[in-house]
Amino acid sequence: MAGRTAALSDQERVRREKLEALRALGVEPYGGRFERTHTAARFHEQFGGMSAEALEARPIAVRMAGRMMQKRRQGKAGFAHLQDMTGRFQIYLRQDVLGETAYEVYKLADIGDIFGVEGTVFRTKTGELTVLVRQFVLLAKSLRPLPEKFHGLKDVELRYRKRYLDLIMNPDVLKTFLLRSKIVRALRSILDAEGFVEVETPTLQPIPGGAAARPFVTYHNALDMEMYLRIAIELHLKRLIVGGIEKVYEIGRVYRNEGVSTKHNPEFTMLELYQAYADFTDIMALTESLIARVAEEAVGTTRIVYQGQPIDLTPPYRRAHMVDLIREATGVDFFRPMSVDEARALARAHGVEVAPHMTVGHIINEFFEQKVEASLIQPTFVYGHPVEISPLAKKNAADPRFADRFELYIAGREHANAFSELNDPMDQRERFLAQLKERELGNEEAHRMDEDFLEALEVGMPPTGGLGIGVDRLVMLLADQPSIRDVLLFPHMRHAPKEG
Incomplete structure (x- = not known):
């Protein structure tokens, strides 16, 4: 003292x-x-x-x-x-x-x-x-x-580290977080009215799953075992679908041990929902309705401006196959069969970076992320993801190279991810085994084997549509904020430099 x-x-x-x-x-x-x-x-x-x-x-x-x-x-x-x-x-x-x-x-x-x-x-x-x-x-x-002589607090780093000062000095910051609360309330009220049941599932898990991401690892002393902070909510909610809760959702924190950027924070909020006897086309309709209704309730309109760009959230949204979008942007046609070597050569020719473990499907996704994603300003459902990057989704009946999956892009960013959930336990086991091979080739984000989840699938899961929405990015969009840190009360920061 x-x-x-x-x-x-x-x-x-x-x-x-x-x-x-x-x-x-x-x-x-x-x-x-x-x-x-x-x-x-x-x-x-x-x-x-x-x-x-x-x-x-x-x-x-x-x-x-x-x-x-x-x-x-x-x-x-x-x-x-x-x-x-x-x-x-x-x-x-x-x-x-x-x-x-x-x-x-x-x-x-x-x-x-x-x-x-x-x-x-x-x-x-x-x-x-x-x-x-x-x-x-x-x-x-x-x-x-x-802070003196400020019309508010201007030092960005200080604003994030000392959010209490930011809230005192900048009334617009408080408005952003009040809007965030309104958005989350709207999500809940709409889903509750649609008959979805809100649940809470474990944050600490013995096996991380439900997404391609690197987890945070911790140790449970009493159980004498390594545990992980969840990287997604998905697999526990699917167990509840097996158990008979036919419309279920959770809004909760997930954790990914990855980089920090304007779009990413290691700890963030997800809405995940699952609906039995539905597929990804049903979820597509639900998604555009949900986002439009939340916009109406939270900001009073579906016609917004994000960082100077007018965006219309009024349904219906554009629908486009991933391969078609790549062809429009680069001239490369991934619908035709090709070898991994040919796909790698195309990647080199177009300046697309690829990793050693990547198959043709992975390279298709890299083309999309590096050449197309940023151009999708108006709401666009991108479907037709390669099966290799969709280990929990059903294969498309007409072309099994692709999954019955979509992602929603707005303002050049992914805002939602959904698919017809894979409910064939034998196929799911094969997908997990393929993911294990990817891990051996250096993909640290590949999915792990989860025998308990497979056992639940073997009991029988009805056909199901599932959806994940990044709540923080939705708040960024509706609050017109450029960085995820602007919609998180206490974003993760590097240690502050020591004074003196």
Whole structure:
């Protein structure tokens, strides 16, 4: 503690001196419960239409609270702006109304302190709605100054590391996270109304599965076994389909031990849902309806602007085969049969990077990701993924090289992934074995063998359509935010450099 005191800035030292001065006055700097009658928004909504004369004729008492963001004192009177979650409001304090002790509290007040006020509503000479304070209660003394000379906090790294400051200083940031809450509520309410059952499944798993990703590894001491943070929700929800829960969903955290970018965070939120007796075409219709309805509920329209680009989320969405899109972009036709060597030669000719374990199917996907994906701005369902990259999806009956699977792309990013779920346990075992061979060739993200899941499939799983939606990316889209970090309250960051 002595070291911390030595490192105090001048402002922090002054604030601590004021703290002691307040205590010397008999004022508790960290007060208790304060009952409010109005938030800032309710205050402006209720009284904003009333004239100065009307407010003077019928004085109305209010109790409000918030963080002091501005202070202007002149002698024995002064103004301040307090801020709560819904906005700001002005207060006016006079020594002859408050009394000497309470006015001294105001004189000792710093930007960032939290106060409760009781008083009557009036308008100033300039017409601003204001509270004439009769009771002024310190609820929390701020010992650290808020960022100065900012119309908000501008240092991006600092904003992410100290989100509490970001929320205080930047009202638009708070709006983004309130919108996020609204989006998640809308997803839940729509799915609940459609008869889906929300469940919770394990985050710690003995075998990671349901996606191609590198997991986080941990150790369970009591069970004496290695465990993994889940990389997807899929396989447990499919077990519930086997168990007879025919429409099921979960909104939860998943974890992938991968890089950090504007599109990726190691910990993120997924919506996964599964519907028995459906296929990927049913899920396609559900997906476009779900996204359009969420947009309507959250932002009031399906016609949005994302980073300056108009986007229309009104169904129906464009549908396109992956191979057709590659042919349009590069002239390469992957519908015709070809060897791995020929596919590799085409990749070299077109500057497409490939890894040693990759088959023709993997190379098709690389062509798509490197040559097509970024161009898909308007909502587009891309279907016809190669079977090699779709180990949990049914093969297409007409062309078994491809899976009955789609991904939804908007603004050049994947927003959803869905397929007709593979329910043949023998085929699933073969797919897992093929994935094990990929692991041997260096694909660390290949799926592992999961005997327990195979046993569940052997009991019998009805034909099922499944869907995964990245909630964070959906929030980015509807909130018009360029980076996933802007829609995560506490994104993962490298260690901050040590001061000094």
